[in-house]
Amino acid sequence: MKRNPLFSEQEKEFEKTCGRRILAGKLIFLLGALAVLGALLYERALPASGSEGGGAAEFYLVTGAALMAASLVRIGRTRRYLLNPELGRAKCLAENDERNRLIGLRCWAFSGYAMFLLLYGGVLISGFINMTVAHVLMAVIAAYALLLGIFRILISRRM
């Protein structure tokens, strides 16, 4: 069947996106490696009996390793799309599919509403238990509302 030339343009754009994703993956890998290295150096620098680290070294070691593993998976997957044109085309189609995009946007919107309600519930409950937690949650709600307002202004200016 004859294919619309519009979609070959879409596929070229997808190849560029894959390139950017691989680059982002490499940067994330580097970030993870730095976190692991930092954690190892920090552990060595600590006195043998000291526990001043408070688990910070372990935290950075685990998150760094997780970042490295996640970026390797992402790079591998993206490379597969570039090496296998059939697979890449299917992925490109799925990513550009308007229904899939709408589903993605609605998922973000609904999870945002749910998050807001959860935070509000958290403030109500934590107020009785620990005011510090309640204040932190209130600050998160305020930041969330502020971001919502900023994006509303920015997006409505563009549309």
Next chain:
Amino acid sequence: MENRIQELRKEKRIRQEDLAEAVGVTRQTIISLENGRYNASLLLAHRIAAYFGMKIEDIFLFDEEE
């Protein structure tokens, strides 16, 4: 909004996969369109109409009361 995609597709013996690929969406989107669970964007409606060589209003039946 109702549409005649399924009717036209079957009339012309076109598979959902082929229509999906020709208009740049997934097969699942064609299924949703045919079932009336999803309304196509103007761009997709235009592509589908062009694919069948018809006008948008001949495929997508707009009901003002909906």
